[in-house]
Structures are given as structure tokens and as C-alpha cells.
Amino acid sequence: METAVIDFLFSALAQLAAQYPDAAWLAVALSAVMTVCGLCAVATVWMPVPKETAGLYAAVYRWAHAFAAHFGQNRGAVADGRSETV
Numbered sequence: 001m002e003t004a005v006i007d008f009l010f011s012a013l014a015q016l017a018a019q020y021p022d023a024a025w026l027a028v029a030l031s032a033v034m035t036v037c038g039l040c041a042v043a044t045v046w047m048p049v050p051k052e053t054a055g056l057y058a059a060v061y062r063w064a065h066a067f068a069a070h071f072g073q074n075r076g077a078v079a080d081g082r083s084e085t086v
Contacts, residue, residue, distance in 0.1 A: 001014065004006050006034070009030075009034070010031070011043055013026070013027040013030055013031070037068065040063075040064045040065075040067035040068040041067075041068040043068075044068045045064055047061055048063060049061070050075045051072055
């Protein structure tokens with residue numbers, strides 16, 4: 001299902017880029033964002049839950065999970081220091 005949705009999005013972006021060559025940068029930007037979201041989805045598998053709710057690692061943890069949520073792979077992990085598993 002997710003593969004079909006992603007393929008549809010990329011094909012729609014390619015068609016829009018062909019119709020509007022001046023807006024081709026938009027397809028590149030969205031492709032880059034989807035790539036980052038996919039990489040974050042993979043990275044969150046190995047990220048341990050932070051013990052503190054503040055600090056650099058906690059911020060990176062929250063951002064990585066936020067990007068992963070946009071990709072649809074994250075299932076609601078929270079950087080609250082109380083979660084045992086992700």
C-alpha cells in the first residue's frame with residue numbers, strides 16, 4: 001500500500017514537472033523530503049529513547065520521529081523519557 005502511494009506521488013510530481021518546467025524544483029524538493037523521511041524512519045529503529053526530555057539528543061530524537069511519522073513508518077513513539085521501547 002505504502003509503495004503504491006509513494007509511486008503515485010512521484011509519478012504525479014513527474015507529470016507536473018513535465019507540464020510546468022518552471023516548477024520542476026518542487027518535484028526535486030519533495031523527493032528530497034521524502035528521502036529524508038524514509039532515512040529517518042529507518043534510523044528511528046536503532047535510536048534509544050532519551051533519558052532526559054531536554055538536550056541535543058532529545059531534540060534530534062523528536063525531529064527524527066517527526067520526519068518518520070510523515071513517511072508513515074513511525075507508530076507514535078514519544079521522546080518523554082518514560083517510554084521503554086519505540
